Amino acid sequence: MSIRHSLLALLSEGPKYGFQLRQEFEESTGEVWPLNVGQVYTTLQRLERDGLTESDDVEADARQKNYRITPNGNDELTQWLRTPPDLSQPPRDELVIKVLVASRLPDVDVYEVIQVHRRYIVQLMQQWTRLKEDETRLDIAFALAVDAELFRLDAVVRWLDAADGRLHRATFDAAPEVAVALPNIRRRTGAHR
């Protein structure tokens, strides 16, 4: 979550006071990604220091200042919007590691482990879905943020389903060795912390 660029985006609509920016930021995505109020004001000070925003009263409190975006700020925002985030390296995924470990342990039912996580994630998805149940009160930015979370969780359920199916088939086919040493997996996927 880039607070810096979200604030620039709000300022690209026109000049705004610090307290107003904090309020609008919270109304758009802050509900889903809560953040410390202080982060907003600290970021506003940095944006001004870096010449991406400006205000008339340099000495005033960040809450009371009327900020506007500079041409450099607009360029920064435009460039940021079109720069894809770096997704090339898979993250170190705790759930993946738990399932891999469970698949190696003789006294652990890996399917039961998978189901525990599947149930938890579906319950979490039920909670997110409830948030967008009342369409009449659904703000579009909030709906998009909730959708993003639902798609992320859905991908985890799909992976669990795929893992379940793959392990099941491997057992059915009586493969001599289902699990592979974890360090090899990490090297192959390039997983990092």
Place this chain on the structure above:
Amino acid sequence: MSMLELRQVSKSYGEGATEVDAISDIDLTVERGSLVAIMGPSGSGKSTLLTIAGSLEEPTSGEVMIDGARLAGMSRNDKARLRRRSVGYVFQDFNLLAGLTAVENVSLPLELDGVSMKKARSQGLAALEGLGLSERADNFPDQLSGGERQRVAIARAVVGERSLLLADEPSGALDSVNGEAVMRMILAACHNGVAAVVVTHDAKLASWADRVVFLRDGKAVDETLPPPSPEELLNPDVVNPAS
């Protein structure tokens, strides 16, 4: 009273060495106004469960009750009447009759049940209107988009006094926005007192349900707990229960 109750329901196909258990010892209760999703991989028995719940197929053992009535004790005619009056089905591929218009498709079950053509059409139009399709009432299925066809199928499933809605992968090949719209319609029917069972492999659709039952190899292996308040997600102080 529960609208649908399955007690120790099992279904096997074949005999002897070729016998296969499609579902085993399933217990399921669905109250009026509630939406239950059944999730599971292909071949886990989801569709078999749905066809037995809708009396389209007989269980090998166990008991099915719809609105308090035991299906095992009913004649074929009584079951057919119960299906027409109380049970609505939504299928993945819509199953609309190509030679009938949208409103004719929706009102057909009522007409088959002896309701006059005029009254059936009026109820059919009301059902379509409820789903925002009144302007498409006289269009044939091939003149409708995929999303519109599925809305017609849902209108047909809830028209009249239907109180049990059974849906098998109801979003079919629809995109996620239309799939969500389908679930909203099913949920709206539940808010009007209908009991619904939705079979799906899609967790995004299942998450609209009050309860999700997980099927594996024909057995109900798990189900979700009543979810905590959604507002807790927006409270950063809530502790992650998985941690």
